Amino acid sequence: MTTQTELLTNLLQRLNEPLARYADLDRYYDGKQPLAFLSPEAKTALGNRFGIMSSNLPRLAVTALAERLRVTGFTGEAADVWPDWLRNDLDQTSGVAHREALLLGDSYVIVWADRAGRPRVTVESAKQVAVLTDPGSREVVAAVKRGEDTQRKTTEAVVYQPDEIRRLRADQQGAVANGFHTIEVIPNP
Numbered sequence: 001m002t003t004q005t006e007l008l009t010n011l012l013q014r015l016n017e018p019l020a021r022y023a024d025l026d027r028y029y030d031g032k033q034p035l036a037f038l039s040p041e042a043k044t045a046l047g048n049r050f051g052i053m054s055s056n057l058p059r060l061a062v063t064a065l066a067e068r069l070r071v072t073g074f075t076g077e078a079a080d081v082w083p084d085w086l087r088n089d090l091d092q093t094s095g096v097a098h099r100e101a102l103l104l105g106d107s108y109v110i111v112w113a114d115r116a117g118r119p120r121v122t123v124e125s126a127k128q129v130a131v132l133t134d135p136g137s138r139e140v141v142a143a144v145k146r147g148e149d150t151q152r153k154t155t156e157a158v159v160y161q162p163d164e165i166r167r168l169r170a171d172q173q174g175a176v177a178n179g180f181h182t183i184e185v186i187p188n189p
Contacts, residue, residue: 004159004166007132007161008159008168008180010132011132011142011144012130012144012146013177014132014144015144018104018106019127022104025058025103025104028058029058029059029062029103030056030059031056033058063099065098065102066095066099067095071090071094084121087118088121094123096123097123100125100126104126108123108124108129108143109121110124124145128147130143130144141161141162142160142161143159144157144158144159144160145160146158148173148174150173153172153173154170155172155173155174160188161188163187164185164186164187165185165186167182167184167186168180168181169183
């Protein structure tokens with residue numbers, strides 16, 4: 001097994017591990033959680049009057065907090081980043097990152113440079129991105145983003161490392177860990 005294959009396997013395992021937990025959290029957020037407890041007496045008294053019973057408090061809790069986490073500007077040495085913030089639509093999409101962080105416990109952004117050398121920032125779903133960190137420094141040492149291309153009917157993945165960015169493809173949708181081949185390697189300056 002090559003080092004790149006081991007790295008890809010580790011990253012994809014890290015990406016797959018929390019998916020069941022994320023699905024549970026999404027169900028609670030959507031108000032589709034299973035009924036936790038209804039006493040036998042209550043079941044008898046209610047009969048078939050309630051098909052589905054749920055109290056959607058998780059959505060209220062997450063939304064109430066996320067709505068209050070609005071970045072309105074920067075001060076001090078960081079004040080000059082506001083034009084880049086607006087150019088990347090982060091005034092709109094940062095709310096998505098906040099909601100995912102509150103709902104799932106994870107949230108990601110990918111930062112790169114556009115052709116003019118300006119920062120390009122995208123908010124990414126925790127369901128599509130995972131990172132490996134150095135246990136001592138907690139610094140990110142590698143990351144992966146995986147998604148499906150519905151037109152090509154493929155699964156695409158990008159592995160980010162300090163020295164290179166590797167684009168991969170599996171010739172099937174829903175590829176979880178196997179069948180990826182390298183499409184392109186880009187130096188990461």
